[in-house]
Amino acid sequence: MRNVPPYSTQPPTAADLLWKAADKLRGAMDAAQYKSTVLTLIYLRFLSLAFEQTRRQLEAEGLGDEEAAYIADGLRWIPPVARWDTLVQRAQDPNDEPVTALDEALDAIRRTDQSLADLFPPASALVAGMDRQRISELFTLFADVRSPAVYEELLAEFARFEGKRGGEFHTPRSVVRLLVETLQPQHGRVYDPCSGSGGMLAQAAKFVKERGGDPAADLAFYGQEVNVDSWQLARMNLDLQGIPADLRRADTLDWDQRPTLKADIVLASPPFNVSDWALQEGDPRWRYGNPPRTNANYAWLQHAVHKLSDRGSAGVILTNGSLSSKQKGEGKIRKAMVDSDLVACIVALPPQLFASTAIPACIWFLAKDKSPQGPEGLTDRRGQTLFIDAHTMGEMAGRSHRQLTDRELSEIARTYHVWRGTDGQGQQYRDMPGFCRSVGLDKIQENQYILTPGRYVGATEQQPRHDGQRQARIDALTRDLLALLDRSDHLTQEMRRHLDR
Numbered sequence: 001m002r003n004v005p006p007y008s009t010q011p012p013t014a015a016d017l018l019w020k021a022a023d024k025l026r027g028a029m030d031a032a033q034y035k036s037t038v039l040t041l042i043y044l045r046f047l048s049l050a051f052e053q054t055r056r057q058l059e060a061e062g063l064g065d066e067e068a069a070y071i072a073d074g075l076r077w078i079p080p081v082a083r084w085d086t087l088v089q090r091a092q093d094p095n096d097e098p099v100t101a102l103d104e105a106l107d108a109i110r111r112t113d114q115s116l117a118d119l120f121p122p123a124s125a126l127v128a129g130m131d132r133q134r135i136s137e138l139f140t141l142f143a144d145v146r147s148p149a150v151y152e153e154l155l156a157e158f159a160r161f162e163g164k165r166g167g168e169f170h171t172p173r174s175v176v177r178l179l180v181e182t183l184q185p186q187h188g189r190v191y192d193p194c195s196g197s198g199g200m201l202a203q204a205a206k207f208v209k210e211r212g213g214d215p216a217a218d219l220a221f222y223g224q225e226v227n228v229d230s231w232q233l234a235r236m237n238l239d240l241q242g243i244p245a246d247l248r249r250a251d252t253l254d255w256d257q258r259p260t261l262k263a264d265i266v267l268a269s270p271p272f273n274v275s276d277w278a279l280q281e282g283d284p285r286w287r288y289g290n291p292p293r294t295n296a297n298y299a300w301l302q303h304a305v306h307k308l309s310d311r312g313s314a315g316v317i318l319t320n321g322s323l324s325s326k327q328k329g330e331g332k333i334r335k336a337m338v339d340s341d342l343v344a345c346i347v348a349l350p351p352q353l354f355a356s357t358a359i360p361a362c363i364w365f366l367a368k369d370k371s372p373q374g375p376e377g378l379t380d381r382r383g384q385t386l387f388i389d390a391h392t393m394g395e396m397a398g399r400s401h402r403q404l405t406d407r408e409l410s411e412i413a414r415t416y417h418v419w420r421g422t423d424g425q426g427q428q429y430r431d432m433p434g435f436c437r438s439v440g441l442d443k444i445q446e447n448q449y450i451l452t453p454g455r456y457v458g459a460t461e462q463q464p465r466h467d468g469q470r471q472a473r474i475d476a477l478t479r480d481l482l483a484l485l486d487r488s489d490h491l492t493q494e495m496r497r498h499l500d501r
Contacts, residue, residue, distance in 0.1 A: 014153030017042075017145065018161070024137050028129040035158045036229060037126055037138075042151055043236040044105070045142045048084035051076065067112075079108040088143060091136040098135040099123050119232055148240045155197050155237065160355050160401065170196060171269040171317070172353050174394075174404040175363075176203045179267050179315040181413040182345075182365065184422070186211070187218050188264030191307055193252040193300070195223030198234030198245070200267040205243045221245035222261060224252045253299050254278035256285070263307050266314035266366075270300040272357060273319055288336035292328035297321075302333070304366060305342055311369045313344070320348065320360040323451040335449045338385070338441065342366050345386040345416055348453040350394040352402035360391070362453075365416070372421075379421030379429070385444065386419045387453040388412055388436045433458045 070077040082105035090101035102123035159170035205215035248257040274296040285306040291299040304314040345365035370381040394402040417423040
């Protein structure tokens, strides 16, 4: 496996790169095209960096710069015409054509590595409308980038920049970490049915690596994504991190491309409240009832269950409405899932975590087997569900964006591990009023199978629980106000920039 280039001493921040690149692209292309252009060029940059590092190692071993030597060792070969230094030189040559140079580079990579054959758009689309000077400036700008971490940082920046559209390809990092650190993927198959830009799979690999494991050896990564741009971003993102993922492109609910796959961990952040989706009645995935055509939430939940191995677990992010809705059979599906003892834990999330929506969200943690599982010695949680109310957690990372802190992430995940008996320290679980409570099926039946954590955990003595609808409205109005203030600041900066020219 190829090595990742080391960090430079002072790598540019993602925000710096994003806005510097946007300055050079502004006026030449639509803002929605920035993301594909910037991230694809940065990916090409890192392909060259990784190759150059490998080449130096081979040369130190007495091997030449020959394609056959790389292929024989299972290494990726980057043709001279596709290397970054070549692209920079050709972009600056007044007798050369930068678009032609980029096209030749992409074609050479496609011919050399078939796994990348369908990854890049034509160069004419990638830098459409850009003149030689702007293309040259972009290549020069990215020549200073030496840390692959910039790619993930830029994905987050673009998601915030694009707002609602950004939620289609990126889930906030703190939420992704919460899913992964709660489910603790260590061995087996990990699957994301709506993989976006690959953040869930990347975090699962990072979790294993931080604990001394080898993600490529310990986990098998699978994903599916309907949006071609997001699918390409995910492949580039995971490839830069050395994660060998099998990513397919299709609408998961319409066409499950792995009907026989059974995963040990399912991680999913599907688009919220999708209406008019491709419902196929009688699909074997709808074991607990046909989901309504007007909302796909319970289709995603049942798909996750269908994909689990006998002892698998899943984490699915949905809107809070999924916890109580009774429209068009959703209540019956929820009842059937609870009665089948599939719901292990429900976590109510704080507002303003998602750039794409102000709708309150939650996480469904599902488990096929809550028994002690023999030698593993887990706590027997059959017939029980853990409720965690984290809606007051998080700190503002800007005027309109909230994130969970490391301490809060640890508190939520640890609570689940202690409850399940996987904390490794033998701690005894205890309910905490206002935060967490473990309840039996009878209590959920008394509440008519509504799974809103606030109904079960109660309120702390110091801070009574707010009315849900009123608090949600306050949170939404606050978010709108802060977003408008951010927009005002941005327009002011733009005006000053133009006045200075």
